[in-house]
Amino acid sequence: MRVAWIGLGVMGFPMAGHLVSRGKLSVTVYNRTAAKAERWVQNFAGSAAPTPAQAAAGADFVFACVGNDDDLRQVTVGPDGAFQTMKSGAVFIDHTTASAIAARELQAMAASRGLGFVDAPVSGGQAGAENGVLTVMCGGTQADYAKAEPLISHFSRMCKLLGPPGSGQLAKMVNQIAIAGLVQGLAEAVNFGMRAGLDMEAVVEVISKGAAGSWQMENRHKTMIQGKFDFGFAADWMRKDLGICLDESRRNGAPLPVTALVDQFYAEVQKLGGGRWDTSSLIARFQNLDRKA
Ligand code: NAP
Numbered sequence: 001m002r003v004a005w006i007g008l009g010v011m012g013f014p015m016a017g018h019l020v021s022r023g024k025l026s027v028t029v030y031n032r033t034a035a036k037a038e039r040w041v042q043n044f045a046g047s048a049a050p051t052p053a054q055a056a057a058g059a060d061f062v063f064a065c066v067g068n069d070d071d072l073r074q075v076t077v078g079p080d081g082a083f084q085t086m087k088s089g090a091v092f093i094d095h096t097t098a099s100a101i102a103a104r105e106l107q108a109m110a111a112s113r114g115l116g117f118v119d120a121p122v123s124g125g126q127a128g129a130e131n132g133v134l135t136v137m138c139g140g141t142q143a144d145y146a147k148a149e150p151l152i153s154h155f156s157r158m159c160k161l162l163g164p165p166g167s168g169q170l171a172k173m174v175n176q177i178a179i180a181g182l183v184q185g186l187a188e189a190v191n192f193g194m195r196a197g198l199d200m201e202a203v204v205e206v207i208s209k210g211a212a213g214s215w216q217m218e219n220r221h222k223t224m225i226q227g228k229f230d231f232g233f234a235a236d237w238m239r240k241d242l243g244i245c246l247d248e249s250r251r252n253g254a255p256l257p258v259t260a261l262v263d264q265f266y267a268e269v270q271k272l273g274g275g276r277w278d279t280s281s282l283i284a285r286f287q288n289l290d291r292k293a
Pocket of ligand 1 (some may be wrong): 068097
């Protein structure tokens with residue numbers, strides 16, 4: 001079986017690596033910045049190709065994990081896109097966080113060429129990718145999913161088909177909406193406790209075992225208290241994701257008042273120079289307000 005991988009960023013690099021180390025698969029990679037592809041080939045056996053089309057030629061499965069809708073369209077249906085050279089019956093698996101519209105459009109274009117397409121955005125962050133324990137939300141046909149799932153299992157601990165094309169992206173939107181308000185609530189709570197003079201590490205040790213507990217509280221409270229944000233899932237990425245959620249809500253009519261507000265708070269974090277800071281940097285807004293006061 002031959003596999004191609006497009007996009008060796010923070011997420012794609014280790015995910016593609018698991019296909020080799022755990023899946024024992026032969027993988028050809030493409031990365032826009034060629035040096036990353038060379039580094040990947042040095043770390044994991046395999047080969048690199050100079051364009052998505054060349055990487056995808058003859059492959060049974062083509063994976064992608066790039067930035068946004070435009071990037072995804074470029075590597076699939078752009079001038080050197082993978083769809084040009086994929087063989088009939090091959091499946092394209094997209095791990096980019098993109099819009100449901102792009103997923104449906106690309107699935108239809110793939111189907112018209114005899115190709116499969118599964119939208120499969122992920123949750124679990126850099127650590128989840130490196131440890132091969134991602135959560136993967138999929139949209140597509142049952143037949144395409146059945147072919148893709150055994151390969152996705154090499155870097156995931158939960159993978160599920162949630163409906164027709166676009167459903168994976170819609171599920172990822174649900175995920176991001178649920179996170180946005182929660183992180184803002186946690187930032188307010190930690191800031192409030194610190195201002196009240198409480199030992200917040202001790203407070204969190206207690207309340208994380210009760211109804212307020214969450215992954216964010218467990219994994220992010222310490223660094224929020226310390227004001228450290230140079231890791232994790234960047235505010236720039238979160239704004240991209242929340243923009244996708246807000247667009248979709250205008251179509252389906254679901255109100256997202258808290259999500260819209262938190263999106264603006266992330267815009268303030270960007271203005272503070274925190275575009276690459278982790279999403280928990282919402283608390284930095286309060287620290288900045290303190291400085292201004
Ligand atoms: P990243 O480190 O910035 O990597 C993005 C990758 O896409 C790089 O390989 C980049 O190539 C490539 N790329 C971007 N635009 C391209 C284009 N037009 N043509 C070809 N290649 C292009 O991002 P990441 O953190 O891996 O995230 C990738 C996706 O996963 C995003 O959609 C993100 O929202 C999602 N995601 C990320 C996380 C996380 O914690 N990081 C968690 C869940 C989901 P270059 O090397 O040349 O820049």
